[in-house]
Amino acid sequence: MAFFTSRFKLKLRTRRSFVLLAGLSLLLGLGTSSLQAQTVKASEEERRTARVQATYLTHLVNFTRWEKSHLPAEGESPKIIVVGNESRGFVDSLEFLIRQNALRIEGELVEFHYFENVRKKEAGEMFKNKGAQLIYVLPNSSFTPREINDLTESAVVFGEGREFVTEKGGDVSFVTVRNRVKLVISEKYFRRTSPKLSSKLVNLKSVVEIIPSSGPQGSIGHRGPNFHSVDSPQPK
Amino acid sequence: MIQSFTVLRGFLTHLIVRFFYILRLCILPCVTLLHITPGSSHGQTQEESNYTSGLSPFEQAELLRLIDLDIRNLSKIPIQGVLGYDQEYWRNPASVHVIRPEDITLNGYFNSVEALRGVPGMHVTRGLAYDNFASMRNFSGFSTQKFLGKIGGREVSQLMLGSANYSVDDYPIAVIDRIEVIRGPGASIWGTNAVNGVLNLVTKHSGDTQGDSFRIVMQDNGTFMGDYVHGGQVSEDSFYRVWARSQEYAEGTLDSGLPARDDGYLRKAGFRIDKELDSDLNFYLGGGFATRRLEHVLDLSNRLFYLENASNPIPLAFAQQLSTLPVAHPSYIDPATLPPVVSYSQNAALFWSTPAGLISYPSLPGGRISRYEYYGEMKNDSAHFIGKLEGITDADLEWSLTGFADHSDIYMGHLGFEWEQTQYDLSFDANRPVGDFHRLSFGLSAQRTELDVVTRVIEPFQVGFLKVPILDYDQAYTSFDRFNAYLQDSITLSDQLLLSMGAKFEENDLAGFGFQPGMRTSWMINESNVFWAGYSKAHRQPSLRERYTTLTPYKVWSPGGGGAWLNQSYPGDSTLDREEMDAYEIGWRLRPNKDLLFEFSTYRYDTKNAVRAASSNAYEAKNAEAYGGELSVDWRVSEIWRLRGGYSQARGKVEGIRVYDFPENTASLSSHFSYSDEITLVQNLFYAGKTDIPSDYNPITIPSHLRLDLGIVWEPKEGWEIGLFGRDLLEPYHVETMYPGVDVEPARVERTFLISITKDF
Numbered sequence: 001m002a003f004f005t006s007r008f009k010l011k012l013r014t015r016r017s018f019v020l021l022a023g024l025s026l027l028l029g030l031g032t033s034s035l036q037a038q039t040v041k042a043s044e045e046e047r048r049t050a051r052v053q054a055t056y057l058t059h060l061v062n063f064t065r066w067e068k069s070h071l072p073a074e075g076e077s078p079k080i081i082v083v084g085n086e087s088r089g090f091v092d093s094l095e096f097l098i099r100q101n102a103l104r105i106e107g108e109l110v111e112f113h114y115f116e117n118v119r120k121k122e123a124g125e126m127f128k129n130k131g132a133q134l135i136y137v138l139p140n141s142s143f144t145p146r147e148i149n150d151l152t153e154s155a156v157v158f159g160e161g162r163e164f165v166t167e168k169g170g171d172v173s174f175v176t177v178r179n180r181v182k183l184v185i186s187e188k189y190f191r192r193t194s195p196k197l198s199s200k201l202v203n204l205k206s207v208v209e210i211i212p213s214s215g216p217q218g219s220i221g222h223r224g225p226n227f228h229s230v231d232s233p234q235p236k
Numbered sequence: 237m238i239q240s241f242t243v244l245r246g247f248l249t250h251l252i253v254r255f256f257y258i259l260r261l262c263i264l265p266c267v268t269l270l271h272i273t274p275g276s277s278h279g280q281t282q283e284e285s286n287y288t289s290g291l292s293p294f295e296q297a298e299l300l301r302l303i304d305l306d307i308r309n310l311s312k313i314p315i316q317g318v319l320g321y322d323q324e325y326w327r328n329p330a331s332v333h334v335i336r337p338e339d340i341t342l343n344g345y346f347n348s349v350e351a352l353r354g355v356p357g358m359h360v361t362r363g364l365a366y367d368n369f370a371s372m373r374n375f376s377g378f379s380t381q382k383f384l385g386k387i388g389g390r391e392v393s394q395l396m397l398g399s400a401n402y403s404v405d406d407y408p409i410a411v412i413d414r415i416e417v418i419r420g421p422g423a424s425i426w427g428t429n430a431v432n433g434v435l436n437l438v439t440k441h442s443g444d445t446q447g448d449s450f451r452i453v454m455q456d457n458g459t460f461m462g463d464y465v466h467g468g469q470v471s472e473d474s475f476y477r478v479w480a481r482s483q484e485y486a487e488g489t490l491d492s493g494l495p496a497r498d499d500g501y502l503r504k505a506g507f508r509i510d511k512e513l514d515s516d517l518n519f520y521l522g523g524g525f526a527t528r529r530l531e532h533v534l535d536l537s538n539r540l541f542y543l544e545n546a547s548n549p550i551p552l553a554f555a556q557q558l559s560t561l562p563v564a565h566p567s568y569i570d571p572a573t574l575p576p577v578v579s580y581s582q583n584a585a586l587f588w589s590t591p592a593g594l595i596s597y598p599s600l601p602g603g604r605i606s607r608y609e610y611y612g613e614m615k616n617d618s619a620h621f622i623g624k625l626e627g628i629t630d631a632d633l634e635w636s637l638t639g640f641a642d643h644s645d646i647y648m649g650h651l652g653f654e655w656e657q658t659q660y661d662l663s664f665d666a667n668r669p670v671g672d673f674h675r676l677s678f679g680l681s682a683q684r685t686e687l688d689v690v691t692r693v694i695e696p697f698q699v700g701f702l703k704v705p706i707l708d709y710d711q712a713y714t715s716f717d718r719f720n721a722y723l724q725d726s727i728t729l730s731d732q733l734l735l736s737m738g739a740k741f742e743e744n745d746l747a748g749f750g751f752q753p754g755m756r757t758s759w760m761i762n763e764s765n766v767f768w769a770g771y772s773k774a775h776r777q778p779s780l781r782e783r784y785t786t787l788t789p790y791k792v793w794s795p796g797g798g799g800a801w802l803n804q805s806y807p808g809d810s811t812l813d814r815e816e817m818d819a820y821e822i823g824w825r826l827r828p829n830k831d832l833l834f835e836f837s838t839y840r841y842d843t844k845n846a847v848r849a850a851s852s853n854a855y856e857a858k859n860a861e862a863y864g865g866e867l868s869v870d871w872r873v874s875e876i877w878r879l880r881g882g883y884s885q886a887r888g889k890v891e892g893i894r895v896y897d898f899p900e901n902t903a904s905l906s907s908h909f910s911y912s913d914e915i916t917l918v919q920n921l922f923y924a925g926k927t928d929i930p931s932d933y934n935p936i937t938i939p940s941h942l943r944l945d946l947g948i949v950w951e952p953k954e955g956w957e958i959g960l961f962g963r964d965l966l967e968p969y970h971v972e973t974m975y976p977g978v979d980v981e982p983a984r985v986e987r988t989f990l991i992s993i994t995k996d997f
Contacts, residue, residue: 044327044731045315051295052313055302059310092290096299178516178628179314179669203472205512207311 046088052181053174054093057136057158058103060172060183063201066106066133067194070154078105079130081113081155083123084138094136105133117142127151133195134158137170145170156195165211175209182206187213292763294326296830308443314634318667318677319726319736320425320756323416323436327734329756329768330422331357331823331837331866335415341994342908343920344947344961346453346461348415348437349402353922354904356866356882357419357433361924361938361973364498364983365459365488366530367403369973373419373432374841374862374888374898382776384430387437388522389622390640393429395685395716395746396655398779402435404502404526404616408463408479410449410996411508413440419866420839421774421819422754425677427720427740428747431776431817442467442475442510442520447997455990458486467997473512480505485530490609490981491971494592497611498983500530517627525619532614534650535981536696537595537607540580541792541804544569549792552580553591553605573795580791580801583698609981610696612649619643635666652692653707659685675726677738683718687780699791700801710784710810716745724754734758747777747814766825776815782847782855783808812857817843831872838865848890862888876910899925899940918947918961929974936982941970955996963988 061080072078080098082091091114097103103110110133115123120142126132128151135152137143137159145157146169157170162184164173171189175182187210189197201208291299301324302310317325323332333355340351349368353360359371372383385392385400388407392400418426418434426434445467453461460483467477480503487499506524513519542555550558552575559571581588591606620643626636639662647654663681670676689709697706724738739753756770786807794802823837839862846860864886871879883903888895903923910916922943929936947961964970964987974982 044728047295048313049315051299051302052310052315055299055305055310056307058303059307089290089295093295093299096291096296097303100300101303176315178630179316179632179634180311180516180628181313181315182311201307204308204311205473206515206518207307 049176049181050086050088050090051093053160054090054097056174056181056183057094057134058097058101060156060197061103061105061110061134063198064105064134064156065194065196065198066154070131070194071106071108071133072131076130077111078108078133079111079113079126080134080136081115081123081126081132082136082138083115083117083120083143084141085116086138086140090138124151127155131155137164144168154195156189156197162209182209184209184211186211293827293829294763294766297827297833298326300830306444308441316669316675317726318675318724319734319758320422320724321667321677323418326825326827327758327760327766327768329734329736329758329770329823331419331821331835331839333417333419333868335417337409337412337414340409340412341451341957341959341992342916342947342949343906343918344453344945344959344963344990344992346459347403347406348409348412349406351415352417352435354880354882354906354920355417356868356884356902356904357864357886358417359899359902359924359927362983362985363973364496364532366485366498366500366502366528367401370402370435371432371898372417372435373839374864374886382429382431383433383435384426385435388439389624389638390620390642391661391683392642394644394646394657395687396646396657396689396780398429398777398781401616404504404528404618407437407439407506408449408465408481409451409994410463410465411439411445411477411479413438413444419837420770420821421772421817425722425724425738425740425754427722427752428718428742428744428750428775428777428814431774431815439508439522442477442508443469445477445997446475449995449997451992451994453990453992455486455988457488457986457988458484459988459990460484465997470509474510476507476509478505478507488983489969489986490533490983492593492595492607492981494607494609494981496533496983497531498533500528500614502526502528514627517625519623519625521621521623523619523621526616527618528614528616530614531611532648532650533981534610534612534694535608536610537605539608539697539790540699541790542569542574543792543794543802551605552793557605573799575793575799575801579793580699584696587696608696610650610694612651612694613647614649615645615647615654617645631668633666633668635664638663638665648707650694651706652694652697653705653709654690654692655709656688657685658687659683670725673728676723677726678721678723680721681719685716685718687714687716689714697791700803702801702803704788704803704805706788707781708786708788709780710786710808713780713784713810718742718744718746720744732760742775744777744814746780746783747775750775750814764827768821768823768825770819770821772817772819772821774817774819776817776847778812778814778847778855781808783810783812809855809857812847812855813845815843815845815847815857817841833868833870835868836865839863846890858890860888860890862886878908880904880906896926896928899927901925901940914951916949916951918945918949918959920945924972927973936974938971938973938982941972942966943970957992957994957996959992959994961990961992963990 082094095112098110098112127148131152132155135148135155135157137145137157139160148155148157156172159170159173161173162175164170165184165186171186173184175184185208190199191213320328320330322328324334335351340348345351349360349370352358352370357373361369363369387405392405394400416436420433421430422434445465446469447467449465451463463481465477465479467475469475483502485498485500488496490496504524504526506522508520508522510520538551540552541549542552543549555569555574558567558569559574561568592609593607594604595607596604620640622640624636624638628634642659645656661683663679665679667675667677689711691705691708693703693705720740720742722738722740724736727735729735735757737755739751742750752773752775754772756768758766758768760766786805788803788805790804792802792804794800819839819841821837821839826834841862843860845857847855848858864884866882866884868882869880873879881904886898886900888898902925905921907919908916924941926940927938929938944965945961945963946965947959949957949959951957964985969984969986971982972985
């Protein structure tokens with residue numbers, strides 16, 4: 001136990017180790033910053049937005065129910081497909097979460113696909129021939145929700161910006177308001193039989209804005225908060 | 237068996253310290269290798285690497301944290317953060333450890349304070365059966381905690397002792413969201429008293445505690461704790477919860493083998509109502525009360541002295557022994573010069589005539605005197621209400637208005653000292669973006685504290701003509717105001733470099749006008765490494781105990797002129813100024829992959845007017861310096877095994893002389909191994925170096941000790957946990973601390989076994 005009790009050694013060791021650690025830390029930091037040049041990426045805020053969106057989306061899959069007719073044939077996996085170009089880490093984040101959590105739709109492991117704009121035709125063929133359960137339309141994609149609905153009826157269509165739901169016919173969109181990521185959800189997503197979102201989300205007034213759909217039963221839930229999305233200003 | 241434990245303990249002690257020492261010296265080369273190839277460790281397949289190549293290890297780890305949040309809490313994640321607010325943000329330029337509720341239940345801890353044992357830089361000790369004491373980094377001393385405690389949005393420190401009673405202020409585990417332990421001062425954000433750090437216990441939104449939850453913990457010695465929480469929904473946007481806790485404390489044993497008579501109970505209950513008033517406009521109202529009844533011991537063995545000569549008072553009991561020696565003996569004392577028995581036992585004859593054994597008297601080798609233990613009631617009643625309104629405007633101004641009222645009544649019957657503290661606090665906090673690269677945060681707060689202090693002379697101390705209590709308070713100081721304002725800017729200098737600068741301004745009846753600037757920066761060197769550094773000037777206000785109480789720990793019989801009892805008093809120092817500390821910190825956060833995190837931080841504190849207990853039981857201000865560092869490792873070795881370890885070094889000097897009232901080395905190692913989906917094996921090892929506890933009569937050294945806890949947790953179905961734990965397994969008992977100054981004999985921390993049953997919502 002002399003290891004503990006030698007004050008001289010302790011003092012010497014303490015000084016030596018702190019100087020060593022502080023010095024090496026600094027050298028390591030300086031050295032490695034040049035070793036690993038940071039690739040040009042979107043700003044940290046954009047990347048964080050993308051991570052939160054990907055997390056929301058993963059949660060919403062668990063709140064959604066698909067009828068058997070909207071699921072792939074036996075032996076095939078349900079599909080989540082992202083279309084468009086991006087560089088802020090959304091696709092990577094979503095793919096990571098899907099794999100890490102072994103995400104399932106109606107008990108089946110999800111298959112993830114990503115099609116950049118140059119592969120639009122390939123994506124369209126997949127929608128038409130194999131169907132999809134969730135399609136995320138990135139802002140610069142040339143796909144529109146209506147175009148997707150014409151190709152497949154089984155998919156929930158996600159996008160960004162309020163007008164994606166209010167004007168373009170999408171089911172769900174992410175908006176960034178008041179420094180937070182929130183959801184704009186079409187009422188039809190709650191009303192239809194499949195794919196159908198759990199009505200539990202109706203109560204989250206601060207999180208969800210529900211866009212009423214004109215139908216015989218009128219609107220459900222609240223009209224939603226006064227979201228004035230920075231990326232889709234509310235018309236006055 | 238005991239011998240085997242001793243050998244094992246010695247071996248493990250040696251092993252763990254060697255391990256951390258070697259780890260410390262080897263860590264840099266090792267991690268360098270690791271981080272040059274981020275994401276390639278521990279068997280990740282090439283396919284997995286490709287999947288996540290676009291995300292940094294920090295981003296992957298954050299995604300794993302985000303996915304654990306429900307949608308309500310996910311919607312609270314800010315896109316642009318205020319540097320220093322989001323403690324779990326990997327670029328946060330501070331040394332932070334976050335404790336989750338499962339860290340408490342899975343390790344078999346009774347309450348949140350016990351979970352602090354695993355936090356590098358913190359030292360948790362048990363003095364008596366019912367209290368664990370937490371201190372942080374150097375000079376935390378004992379009763380005066382030099383860190384800020386916030387529980388459920390309230391600052392919980394008592395002005396009288398400058399400390400908080402976390403066992404009383406604690407919440408049921410089911411309502412705790414997290415406990416943030418922030419080491420080092422955050423002057424511009426936290427303000428006065430956040431000298432060595434901040435402990436911030438955050439409770440959950442009522443909407444996250446819907447249904448019923450309970451937790452029962454039973455220890456083999458009879459100690460019991462039961463929590464019950466019920467949450468419900470009033471309307472689509474209104475939620476509530478109510479909770480209750482009952483705790484019974486079994487009696488412990490003092491170091492001498494005498495009963496500690498520290499058994500008793502704690503009852504507490506509380507509520508919280510949350511309402512969404514509008515989109516991004518939320519309100520909550522919470523409250524609670526607690527009542528605790530215990531007994532507390534005071535060692536009165538060395539309280540009556542005989543003044544043999546002007547410079548050498550000796551215990552009266554020892555003088556009585558010397559009076560029985562032959563007259564020719566050089567140490568003989570004339571019995572006629574001793575105080576008449578009636579002079580000190582007229583009100584407590586029974587007490588002084590029935591000693592509880594003998595103890596040695598250190599300054600007289602071979603001498604033994606009678607031991608006297610006095611037990612008094614320890615009462616602690618408290619109640620509080622807190623309300624908070626928070627919102628975000630369309631102009632992105634995030635704001636909150638918080639008000640609380642808190643009343644506590646604490647009676648230390650063994651000392652005859654009681655105080656009631658009533659505190660009102662109102663604060664406004666806000667932040668908003670300014671341009672693309674700045675986020676400005678600012679706030680104002682006002683606090684009023686009122687005190688009502690009552691002192692009594694305990695029966696055995698009703699000695700002599702002038703009956704003086706052990707602790708007496710200057711009644712001229714019973715009302716204190718505090719106002720402060722702060723301004724801080726979080727600046728994004730580049731994608732790699734963040735900077736925060738700010739200052740807190742405070743006008744305080746106890747510390748005067750103060751200006752506490754702080755500057756912190758965080759540098760993301762690459763995807764796996766973050767460096768941070770900080771400078772803060774932090775203040776700590778002296779406690780009322782240090783300033784306005786007079787301690788009369790003993791009485792002296794002066795035999796001259798027929799003899800008389802004299803009170804030996806040590807008044808507080810009302811001129812004690814605030815402590816001012818210049819704190820320099822450097823830290824490094826390294827995440828080679830999503831499953832492995834190293835955190836390293838070093839600090840140096842230069843403190844002016846550090847309040848220290850002087851050798852004469854009074855307090856005085858001295859200049860002090862402290863330095864040290866912490867290393868922590870969090871490694872998910874595989875899907876089924878998680879290892880967490882920590883090591884800290886702390887060195888302190890007061891006017892150039894080393895002090896040891898905080899252990900110079902502490903270490904911990906925790907392992908959670910999932911044997912199956914339902915069974916988890918838990919192992920915790922803690923090491924604390926020796927500490928010296930100063931005292932006029934009985935300075936003691938608490939030896940270094942190693943603690944091993946083992947447990948097994950069975951989850952028979954989702955939401956249920958049944959745990960069996962053995963704690964302090966390496967030895968039958970050890971001693972961890974004692975109250976200095978008033979000399980309470982330390983109690984044994986004994987080997988215990990417990991069972992816990994937890995049902996989540």
